[in-house]
Amino acid sequence: MNDPQLGVPLxxxxxxxxxxxxxxxxxxxxxxxxFNSAFRRKKVEAVLxxxxxxxxxxxxxxxxxxxxxxxxxxxxxxxHKIAIAALxxxxxxxxxxxxxxxxxxxxxxxxxIGDNFDGHGFVSGLTRKGHSLRGKRILVIGAxxxxxxxxxxxVDEMPMAFGIFDTDRSRLEALAADLAxxxxxxxxxxxxxxxxxxxxxxxxxSVGMRESxxxxxxxxxxxxxxxxxxxxLHPRTTPLLREAALRGCATHxxxxxLEGQVEEICRFFGLPEDADARSAS
Amino acid sequence: MNDPQLGVPLxxxxxxxxxxxxxxxxxxxxxxxxFNSAFRRKKVEAVLxxxxxxxxxxxxxxxxxxxxxxxxxxxxxxxHKIAIAALxxxxxxxxxxxxxxxxxxxxxxxxxIGDNFDGHGFVSGLTRKGHSLRGKRILVIGAxxxxxxxxxxxVDEMPMAFGIFDTDRSRLEALAADLAxxxxxxxxxxxxxxxxxxxxxxxxxSVGMRESxxxxxxxxxxxxxxxxxxxxLHPRTTPLLREAALRGCATHxxxxxLEGQVEEICRFFGLPEDADARSAS
Numbered sequence: 262m263n264d265p266q267l268g269v270p271l272x273x274x275x276x277x278x279x280x281x282x283x284x285x286x287x288x289x290x291x292x293x294x295x296f297n298s299a300f301r302r303k304k305v306e307a308v309l310x311x312x313x314x315x316x317x318x319x320x321x322x323x324x325x326x327x328x329x330x331x332x333x334x335x336x337x338x339x340x341h342k343i344a345i346a347a348l349x350x351x352x353x354x355x356x357x358x359x360x361x362x363x364x365x366x367x368x369x370x371x372x373x374i375g376d377n378f379d380g381h382g383f384v385s386g387l388t389r390k391g392h393s394l395r396g397k398r399i400l401v402i403g404a405x406x407x408x409x410x411x412x413x414x415x416v417d418e419m420p421m422a423f424g425i426f427d428t429d430r431s432r433l434e435a436l437a438a439d440l441a442x443x444x445x446x447x448x449x450x451x452x453x454x455x456x457x458x459x460x461x462x463x464x465x466x467s468v469g470m471r472e473s474x475x476x477x478x479x480x481x482x483x484x485x486x487x488x489x490x491x492x493x494l495h496p497r498t499t500p501l502l503r504e505a506a507l508r509g510c511a512t513h514x515x516x517x518x519l520e521g522q523v524e525e526i527c528r529f530f531g532l533p534e535d536a537d538a539r540s541a542s
Numbered sequence: 543m544n545d546p547q548l549g550v551p552l553x554x555x556x557x558x559x560x561x562x563x564x565x566x567x568x569x570x571x572x573x574x575x576x577f578n579s580a581f582r583r584k585k586v587e588a589v590l591x592x593x594x595x596x597x598x599x600x601x602x603x604x605x606x607x608x609x610x611x612x613x614x615x616x617x618x619x620x621x622h623k624i625a626i627a628a629l630x631x632x633x634x635x636x637x638x639x640x641x642x643x644x645x646x647x648x649x650x651x652x653x654x655i656g657d658n659f660d661g662h663g664f665v666s667g668l669t670r671k672g673h674s675l676r677g678k679r680i681l682v683i684g685a686x687x688x689x690x691x692x693x694x695x696x697v698d699e700m701p702m703a704f705g706i707f708d709t710d711r712s713r714l715e716a717l718a719a720d721l722a723x724x725x726x727x728x729x730x731x732x733x734x735x736x737x738x739x740x741x742x743x744x745x746x747x748s749v750g751m752r753e754s755x756x757x758x759x760x761x762x763x764x765x766x767x768x769x770x771x772x773x774x775l776h777p778r779t780t781p782l783l784r785e786a787a788l789r790g791c792a793t794h795x796x797x798x799x800l801e802g803q804v805e806e807i808c809r810f811f812g813l814p815e816d817a818d819a820r821s822a823s
Contacts, residue, residue, distance in 0.1 A: 273578050275563075275571030275592045282556075287612065290556030297554050310591055311556045311612060318609030325606030328599030331568065331592060 271301055273308055279331050280309040280530070283322055283345070284338035287313040291494065292336055295523045302535050303527070307333065316344060323348050327371065334530045335365040342377070342406065349375045358443070359409050364526045376529060379407060380414025382522025383492065390517060392488055394418035394461060400452055401425045402477045403465035404436040407492055411465050412436060416443050424452025424459065426478070456489075457482035462505075463490040469499035476501055485509045492518050552582055554589055560612050561590040561811070564603055564626070565619035568594040572775065573617055576804045583816050584808070588614065597625060604629050608652065615811045616646040623658070623687065630656045639724070640690050645807045657810060660688060661695025663803025664773070671798060673769055675699035675742060681733055682706045683758045684746035685717040688773055692746050693717060697724050705733025705740065707759070737770075738763035743786075744771040750780035757782055766790045773799050 271277075282292045288311075296309035314322050319341055326332050337345055342361035346352050349365060353376030356362040362375030387394065399420045401412050404427035412425055423444075427433035433451055440449050456462045456478055468477040470493055478501075483489070489505035490513040502512040528534075552558075563573045569592075577590035595603050600622055607613050618626055623642035627633050630646060634657030637643040643656030668675065680701045682693050685708035693706055704725075708714035714732055721730050737743045737759055749758040751774055759782075764770070770786035771794040783793040809815075 273574040273589070273591060274569075275565075275567075275574055276569040277574065277592055279591055279593070284556075285611070286556075288555075288557040293554040293556055293558065308554070308589070308591055310554060310560055310589055311558055312560070312610055313612035314609055315611070318606075321602075321605045321609045324602045325599075328595055328602045329593055330566070330596070331594035 271304075271306060271308075274306075276306060277331075278305075278307040278333050279329065280307055280334045280336070281312040281326075281332075282309060282336040282338060283312045283314055283319070283341055285313060285315045285340060287311045287338075290338060291519060292338070292523070295519060296336070296527075299523050299527055299535070300532075303533050305532050307532075309336070314341075316340065319345055320348055323373065326365070326367065327373065333367060334526075336526060337363050337365065337375070339406075346375060349373045352376065355380065355410075355413065358413050358439070361406060361410070363522070364529055366530055377410060378522050378525040378529065379410035379518075380412070381525045382520075383411045383518045384414045384418055384521070385525055386517030386519075386521030387490070387513065389521065390513060392461075392511075392513065394420045396421050397460040398422040398458060399424070399461045399463070400456065400459040400478070401463045401465055402454060403427055404429070404433045405465070408465035409436055409439070411463060411492070412440055413443065415463075416440055416447055416449065419445075420447060420461075422448040422450070424450050426452045426454045454478040455482065456480050456484075456487065458484075459487060460484070461488045461490065463492070464499070464501055465492055467493065469493050469501050470495065472496075472500070474500065476504060480504055480508065483508055483510060487511075488513060491515055494519060552585075552587060552589075555587075557587060558612075559586070559588040559614050560610065561588055561615045561617070562593040562607075562613075563590060563617040563619060564593045564595055564600070564622055566594060566596045566621060568592045568619075571619060572800060573619070573804070576800060577617070577808075580804050580808055580816070581813075584814050586813050588813075590617070595622075597621065600626055601629055604654065607646070607648065608654065614648060615807075617807060618644050618646065618656070620687075627656060630654045633657065636661065636691075636694065639694050639720070642687060642691070644803070645810055647811055658691060659803050659806040659810060660691035660799075661693075662806045663801075664692045664799045665695045665699055665802070666806055667798030667800075667802030668771070668794065670802065671794060673742075673792075673794065675701045677702050678741040679703045679739060680705070680742045680744065681737065681740040681759070682744045682746055683735060684708055685710070685714045686746070689746035690717055690720070692744060692773070693721055694724065696744075697721055697728055697730065700726075701728060701742075703729040703731070705731050707733045707735045735759040736763065737761050737765075737768065739765075740768060741765070742769045742771065744773070745780070745782055746773055748774065750774050750782050751776065753777075753781070755781065757785060761785055761789065764789055764791060768792075769794060772796055775800060
């Protein structure tokens, strides 16, 4: 991401197509920078701007999105991912599975379709870095919004075993039950916060955003061959990733999930692939 | 206007403030380029994007503008300038005089106030090029939306005499009547399409957009000391301006009115003056 023009859109004209990210708060969102860089790489004459809107304004924003003849797509972030799904004409398969959408596209007939690319972005980010989940033993820590999205995408990647953990036992068991219909031959189980025996460990909690945070799981028995993943964006290198690196493990930072989401959402929006996909990494 | 970064906004982030121009069609609008260049010069972390919306979507767009916590201002172009005025909480003095607004600002208390800066932009563009209307004999050709806006601003500049002409006699007489309360000691009169005796001649019709168009007024008796002004943007040099230059007259192109409007509207939006005002010219 050593892009000297990060976030600088193409020159804006009256013909520029419009995308927006809806959220509250929005000032911290990294998506405008990443999407506008992607549009520039793809030579798409479009811009993505932040729409700062509270829960009371979501329906109004969707009406404006429908009315705007040059509005092509929306990205949705907290706290709107769940509520906005009910206002759409159609929700795609992953959005229905996790009950939340993070991207909305306007179809040529004007209908609005949403879907969720958090989990696909997570897998895409791993794939771009050469990591596969197939046949592996995976542990996900955290069964909240991000953890659920990651978990549903992980079970689709045909791991051998998949453990999930959350300090909130009822949320944990609810996610395990939600995953069951998609588990097929995979051993999906409620796990402990312990890396012992896993090939890939993923932190989907906010534990690690502060330097004083404890580790989100025990690493005493972490295998040196394991891949340790964090989805936290700031700091880029969390205490978990630092500790894993000290133990000789491969690590994978949160930014790769966000970059993967941008690519998956651009594909959903019908935009061309990057001319040089490697320039994005 | 030899700006290599014309229209390139500052890098967009989640904290970028949002402005938009409403119009239908919108692809031809030059405002996004000019406003984003102005924001960059002023170091304002904001972007102006095109909102392509038909008459049926105007009320929805205003609702979205109210709901958007980072939406600060709207620019309005054809065909919405008249209809949108009725949907605002307040209309400023020039907007009320001509019954149309071309800019809307959200006040800190959430109320929407609009006003019209077409005419002020026209005068501002002249002033920036060193031209004054005070004490002069002015002729404006065209009593439509642009002509009305220009005429109302011109009478405020205290010319000695002010003639207006339009091929539509009823529209012409209506404008003359509208101007009367503001005319004070100025000789405001219905004129012929003839430059004879005027110090400043202004074309506010679309005659001259096509190379095959006739001249919008007779120039046989045009004074060599006269200033000839066209508000047409494309072509930049109209047949009228070319003919006037051949006769040794000073000329003034339409782009200066648009640049003047951008400055006047930025001031209305509460944005800082350019650090180097001359860089805009």
